[in-house]
Amino acid sequence: MADFDAVLKFWGPVEADYDNIGNMVLTRLFAEHPDTQKLFPKFAGIGQGDMAGNAAISAHGATVLKKLGEVLKAKGNHASIVKPLANSHATKHKIAINNFKLITEIIVKVMQEKAGLDAAGQTALRNVMGVFIADMDANYKELGFSG
Numbered sequence: 575m576a577d578f579d580a581v582l583k584f585w586g587p588v589e590a591d592y593d594n595i596g597n598m599v600l601t602r603l604f605a606e607h608p609d610t611q612k613l614f615p616k617f618a619g620i621g622q623g624d625m626a627g628n629a630a631i632s633a634h635g636a637t638v639l640k641k642l643g644e645v646l647k648a649k650g651n652h653a654s655i656v657k658p659l660a661n662s663h664a665t666k667h668k669i670a671i672n673n674f675k676l677i678t679e680i681i682v683k684v685m686q687e688k689a690g691l692d693a694a695g696q697t698a699l700r701n702v703m704g705v706f707i708a709d710m711d712a713n714y715k716e717l718g719f720s721g
């Protein structure tokens with residue numbers, strides 16, 4: 575699908591700085607949607623002011639973006655990537671689907687600022703995330719998780 579390529583065009587700066595950009599994504603997600611921080615037991619008690627320099631937040635942010643990079647590069651053939659991700663997020667981490675919509679808008683903004691994601695790229699990223707989220711949701715339903 576053309577949307578995957580339209581986002582991959584802007585992925586270079588993200589890939590070059592997974593730790594810092596990943597940290598920004600999570601720090602901003604937790605700032606704009608404080609309830610999302612409560613879904614991460616390992617980040618309990620970290621204040622907004624300490625997040626930018628927190629190595630554990632950077633490491634997890636990098637993990638998320640690396641996986642998203644795998645999804646982008648699979649260009650829609652991502653069933654084998656999405657399935658284990660849906661399994662862990664439904665049964666272990668208990669992350670309702672709406673949270674993926676929240677992080678989508680954060681990634682759009684951070685990529686706009688840090689990777690120059692333009693209007694067409696923003697639309698493409700929203701489309702790609704829409705496909706990813708729909709596939710996560712289909713897996714959630716199979717698992718009986720009402721996320």
Ligand code: MNH
Binds near residue numbers: 669673
């Ligand atoms: Mn998420 C762990 C990818 C969105 C909450 N997430 C992981 C792992 C990957 C990952 C990879 C580590 C392997 C695993 O447990 O499956 N997560 C993603 C991607 C997106 C994402 C690609 C969207 C893009 N995750 C979210 C959102 C939330 C969330 C949104 C909640 C607001 N994720 C978690 C939690 C863990 C996790 C909680 C477990 C963290 C830990 O304790 O190590």
